Amino acid sequence: MVVNKPLTYDPPKVIGVPDSDIDPEGHIPTPLLLTGIEVVVPLWPEPAKEPLETDTLTVCFEQAGQTPVRIPNTYKPEDMRPEFIIRIGPEHLKNNGPGELWYELVNSAGNPSESYKRRLTIDHTPVPVDLKEARFTHADMWGYLYCKTDPPLWEGVNVEIPALQGFNVGDRCEVLWRGYSTLNGSGPEIDSARKTVIRSSLSDQDIREGYSLVIEPYETHIKPMVNNDSATVVYRVFRGAKLVGSSKIALVKIDRIVSGDELPCGP
Numbered sequence: 001m002v003v004n005k006p007l008t009y010d011p012p013k014v015i016g017v018p019d020s021d022i023d024p025e026g027h028i029p030t031p032l033l034l035t036g037i038e039v040v041v042p043l044w045p046e047p048a049k050e051p052l053e054t055d056t057l058t059v060c061f062e063q064a065g066q067t068p069v070r071i072p073n074t075y076k077p078e079d080m081r082p083e084f085i086i087r088i089g090p091e092h093l094k095n096n097g098p099g100e101l102w103y104e105l106v107n108s109a110g111n112p113s114e115s116y117k118r119r120l121t122i123d124h125t126p127v128p129v130d131l132k133e134a135r136f137t138h139a140d141m142w143g144y145l146y147c148k149t150d151p152p153l154w155e156g157v158n159v160e161i162p163a164l165q166g167f168n169v170g171d172r173c174e175v176l177w178r179g180y181s182t183l184n185g186s187g188p189e190i191d192s193a194r195k196t197v198i199r200s201s202l203s204d205q206d207i208r209e210g211y212s213l214v215i216e217p218y219e220t221h222i223k224p225m226v227n228n229d230s231a232t233v234v235y236r237v238f239r240g241a242k243l244v245g246s247s248k249i250a251l252v253k254i255d256r257i258v259s260g261d262e263l264p265c266g267p
Contacts, residue, residue, distance in 0.1 A: 011118035023240030026120040053108035063099030133250035147265035154267040156216035185232040225254040
């Protein structure tokens with residue numbers, strides 16, 4: 001293939017790391033820092049086709065304070081596939097800070113080309129897991145939601161997330177509600193009752209004062225808890241793909257049985 005000037009391709013993707021339009025900093029999740037990352041390179045235009053032709057693909061990662069990573073692979077026509085997965089091991093992901101990932105290609109005619117660079121960020125800082133737990137606004141003093149709860153359970157369960165001081169405007173907060181057939185949030189989870197509520201961008205007011213949300217609809221997420229059951233709430237704060245905070249578990253007891261009635265209360 002004759003090329004008048006080097007081609008420039010889109011930056012490579014990394015499995016488990018959101019694209020740059022979602023997370024421009026490319027935070028690598030902690031589990032991947034421990035196991036290594038997989039870089040995805042799509043098949044380039046006009047790959048080697050003749051028996052003696054070969055293309056050489058080199059995946060590169062550079063970060064201040066670390067020896068540059070260069071992983072070359074040579075491909076014959078029979079090796080071609082829609083995309084190539086190149087692994088960068090955890091031994092290259094030990095230093096905190098930003099780095100740049102890209103790939104270079106030299107085709108069988110000796111013509112070079114390369115991709116744009118993708119920013120990746122390494123951060124081994126432990127995630128705080130002791131953020132103050134959420135509060136169930138209408139639970140009684142013993143931590144129960146029951147038939148006489150006002151407003152009634154079938155209008156949803158109100159959850160208050162406390163002030164999020166120390167976090168940034170634009171951070172994301174994910175609230176996870178889980179249901180259980182016990183009073184203490186243990187044992188097998190009632191999978192059908194699970195719900196995640198995402199606040200995609202925290203405001204200054206959210207950070208200063210916290211915010212509230214409602215778990216609904218009742219039929220899906222609350223009704224499965226009937227007699228001496230419970231639910232838990234955990235909230236987690238993310239900066240891009242990076243988990244930066246996780247709360248203690250908040251527990252609420254749920255009992256929809258009235259003594260003497262054959263059926264649980266409901267709408």
